[in-house]
Amino acid sequence: MNIIVCVKQIPDPETPAASFKVDEAAKKVIPAQGIAPVVNPYDPQATEAALRLKDADGGGKITVISLGPDTARDAIKHALAMGADEGVLISDPAFASIDNFQTAAALAAAIEKVGDADLILMGRAAADWDMGVVPAGVGQILGLPVVTVAKGIEKDGDGLTVTRVLDDGFQTVKAPLPAIVSVSNEFGEPRYPQLRQIMMAAKKTVQVWSAADLGIDTGASVMPLEALYQPKVESNVEIIEGDTPEEKARNLAQKLRAAKLV
Amino acid sequence: MAGILVVAEKNEGEITPASFELLGAARQLADQGGGSVSALIAGSAADASTLIAHGADAAFTSAAPEDSLAEVLLPAVEAAVSQSGADIVLISMSSLGRDLGPALAFRAKSGVAMDCTALAIEGGKLRATRSCYGGNARAEHTWAGGLQIATVKAKTYDALPADGGRSGAVSAIDAIGEARIKVVGVEKATAEGVKLEDAEVVVSGGRGLGDPSGFQSLETLAGTFKQAAVGASRAACDLGWYPPSQQVGLTGKVVSPNLYIAVAISGASQHMAGMGGAKNIVAINRDADCNMVKVSRFAIIEDYKKVLPALIEEIKKLG
Ligand SMILES: Cc1cc2nc3c(=O)[nH]c(=O)nc-3n(C[C@H](O)[C@H](O)[C@H](O)COP(=O)(O)OP(=O)(O)OC[C@H]3O[C@@H](n4cnc5c(N)ncnc54)[C@H](O)[C@@H]3O)c2cc1C
Ligand SMILES: Nc1ncnc2c1ncn2[C@@H]1O[C@H](COP(=O)(O)O)[C@@H](O)[C@H]1O
Numbered sequence: 001m002n003i004i005v006c007v008k009q010i011p012d013p014e015t016p017a018a019s020f021k022v023d024e025a026a027k028k029v030i031p032a033q034g035i036a037p038v039v040n041p042y043d044p045q046a047t048e049a050a051l052r053l054k055d056a057d058g059g060g061k062i063t064v065i066s067l068g069p070d071t072a073r074d075a076i077k078h079a080l081a082m083g084a085d086e087g088v089l090i091s092d093p094a095f096a097s098i099d100n101f102q103t104a105a106a107l108a109a110a111i112e113k114v115g116d117a118d119l120i121l122m123g124r125a126a127a128d129w130d131m132g133v134v135p136a137g138v139g140q141i142l143g144l145p146v147v148t149v150a151k152g153i154e155k156d157g158d159g160l161t162v163t164r165v166l167d168d169g170f171q172t173v174k175a176p177l178p179a180i181v182s183v184s185n186e187f188g189e190p191r192y193p194q195l196r197q198i199m200m201a202a203k204k205t206v207q208v209w210s211a212a213d214l215g216i217d218t219g220a221s222v223m224p225l226e227a228l229y230q231p232k233v234e235s236n237v238e239i240i241e242g243d244t245p246e247e248k249a250r251n252l253a254q255k256l257r258a259a260k261l262v
Numbered sequence: 263m264a265g266i267l268v269v270a271e272k273n274e275g276e277i278t279p280a281s282f283e284l285l286g287a288a289r290q291l292a293d294q295g296g297g298s299v300s301a302l303i304a305g306s307a308a309d310a311s312t313l314i315a316h317g318a319d320a321a322f323t324s325a326a327p328e329d330s331l332a333e334v335l336l337p338a339v340e341a342a343v344s345q346s347g348a349d350i351v352l353i354s355m356s357s358l359g360r361d362l363g364p365a366l367a368f369r370a371k372s373g374v375a376m377d378c379t380a381l382a383i384e385g386g387k388l389r390a391t392r393s394c395y396g397g398n399a400r401a402e403h404t405w406a407g408g409l410q411i412a413t414v415k416a417k418t419y420d421a422l423p424a425d426g427g428r429s430g431a432v433s434a435i436d437a438i439g440e441a442r443i444k445v446v447g448v449e450k451a452t453a454e455g456v457k458l459e460d461a462e463v464v465v466s467g468g469r470g471l472g473d474p475s476g477f478q479s480l481e482t483l484a485g486t487f488k489q490a491a492v493g494a495s496r497a498a499c500d501l502g503w504y505p506p507s508q509q510v511g512l513t514g515k516v517v518s519p520n521l522y523i524a525v526a527i528s529g530a531s532q533h534m535a536g537m538g539g540a541k542n543i544v545a546i547n548r549d550a551d552c553n554m555v556k557v558s559r560f561a562i563i564e565d566y567k568k569v570l571p572a573l574i575e576e577i578k579k580l581g
Contacts, residue, residue, distance in 0.1 A: 013396045017531055017553060020398040029395060101373050129394045129401070130512065131376050136332075136364035145333065145442040148361055161446070166357040167515070168273070168507055172447035173331075179443075185496070185513065186506055220406060223373025226389065227402040235556040237545075239563060248562045249572035252544070255560055257580050261521045261542055262487070 042123025048190035080201035081193035087206035102218035104137030151186035263295030267348035282421030285317035295383035332361035337437035372408025397531030451507030461491035470526025511536035529554030
């Protein structure tokens with residue numbers, strides 16, 4: 001089974017709120033000092049899913065695609081170190097500030113150029129813009145079925161059986177191949193590459209494709225960003241005092257009663 | 263502004279609360295922009311009338327099954343857009359809406375703002391505010407010209423009370439998409455008692471509980487209130503201590519109870535995204551500097567194991 005995994009490099013989503021800064025005029029996030037960008041946390045899970053499917057299937061190739069600046073090579077290397085076979089970095093100054101909708105178009109073109117994919121795996125959302133639109137977008141552009149928020153994926157005859165996480169439980173679906181599946185955190189922990197694998201990954205090929213290589217012009221944004229800012233947080237907390245935990249508990253209960261909360 | 267189409271949904275035979283919230287939002291926007299509100303539902307004519315009573319001017323029904331996936335419902339949504347002439351589409355940020363919004367947007371060669379927390383009409387156009395960067399930032403968007411599509415976060419808008427005096431046209435839409443993806447099984451989470459989203463009091467636990475047994479104490483604490491449910495942080499759910507259906511946050515449930523008691527939860531922005539609307543927050547945490555303590559109204563700085571039994575007793579006494 002030939003599988004393509006799309007991975008995005010993003011600012012660390014666990015960046016402490018105090019280190020998170022926005023340049024409101026430029027409508028951009030200012031990279032936090034000393035906090036390196038990471039692979040979008042769902043994307044190693046998508047890579048893990050690809051590796052398990054390939055193993056179970058006993059053959060095929062896993063190609064990792066990332067669209068981003070030159071540093072996004074690290075996101076690809078991480079997937080290669082996990083065990084993926086080849087990488088493609090889509091990098092072009094023309095793509096420097098494209099949005100999720102334009103990204104979907106570029107990824108769709110790259111997926112076609114790689115060719116011959118039975119399955120395309122992505123994360124349920126990228127934890128920078130928290131949009132979760134690229135899987136559906138690539139699906140529409142390529143005319144493929146899209147199964148989102150997967151916690152389990154298995155090859156089933158000519159197709160897949162996927163368990164999805166719903167708002168109020170789980171759903172099992174069967175999908176034909178080729179298809180796009182987006183993976184959620186419920187999938188479980190991805191494997192962590194060992195030093196030896198990291199060194200082996202250095203030898204794997206990463207092609208670099210430009211906008212011209214893909215033959216696309218992503219055009220203007222369909223949904224322009226008008227403003228980006230940080231919400232104001234006020235703190236008015238009352239710390240409940242007491243000499244013992246029991247006394248604190250009693251004092252809290254009384255405060256809650258006074259505030260008509262119990 | 264020409265008009266708004268609301269995509270309403272049913273779950274287990276009932277129109278979802280979020281659908282009524284969307285109608286409330288649409289009415290506010292229509293008042294600002296002067297257009298009409300239509301609604302689409304995979305349901306009956308009676309469902310359509312219910313939507314009209316709650317704020318729609320006209321409604322469309324689709325015979326697609328209530329639990330259809332986005333690819334099946336999409337053609338009906340497109341037909342409703344063209345028949346109503348709507349230039350704005352509002353969709354719930356539900357399991358279905360999460361798929362439907364982007365699919366519709368790419369088909370219409372336009373964009374969708376996901377999980378919006380505020381909507382406004384400015385100069386006849388939609389302006390949508392959404393949270394991003396895990397809740398650390400807010401983004402505001404407009405549309406370059408195409409269909410303006412937004413999925414709306416639960417509990418962002420209030421539903422309007424039903425007004426039986428309202429009337430409007432109801433029409434059936436036949437368009438239906440091919441089901442390439444087949445649903446072969448569903449396992450509903452069986453949360454006993456009050457649903458998390460409806461609870462007046464939510465008691466949530468995090469990684470700091472240390473082990474799953476901590477949730478038993480939280481269930482006991484919740485049991486001392488009338489309309490209470492137990493929630494969890496993603497860290498706790500990922501550890502397998504509590505089911506994912508009870509997760510609160512960006513990728514979990516949105517709750518807006520009168521009282522939210524956060525036990526051993528640090529208050530990461532992604533968790534806040536699900537409970538920032540709580541009217542009163544109480545934090546029980548060992549760390550006075552953590553974000554949950556900062557945003558709360560009352561906080562106890564202590565090992566939760568030492569406070570919880572006493573707190574349960576004290577609240578019972580007040581009972
Ligand atoms: C894309 C993305 C989406 C996410 N979505 C969500 C989401 O929907 N919901 C969500 O919750 N998280 C989400 N997260 C995770 C989030 O960033 C945090 O990692 C998570 O909320 C932390 O959970 P926690 O507060 O339970 O754990 P921690 O951050 O580890 O906090 C544990 C807390 O317990 C306290 N503590 C420890 N021991 C005790 C004790 N004995 N008594 C009292 N206090 C104690 C500590 O002081 C600390 O404050 C998401 C992350 C990403 C990247
Ligand atoms: N720039 C990118 N490069 C590679 N994959 C991406 C990129 N942007 C989004 N994706 C994929 O699409 C998923 C969802 O992203 P989004 O729709 O942007 O939230 C991610 O988890 C990735 O798998």
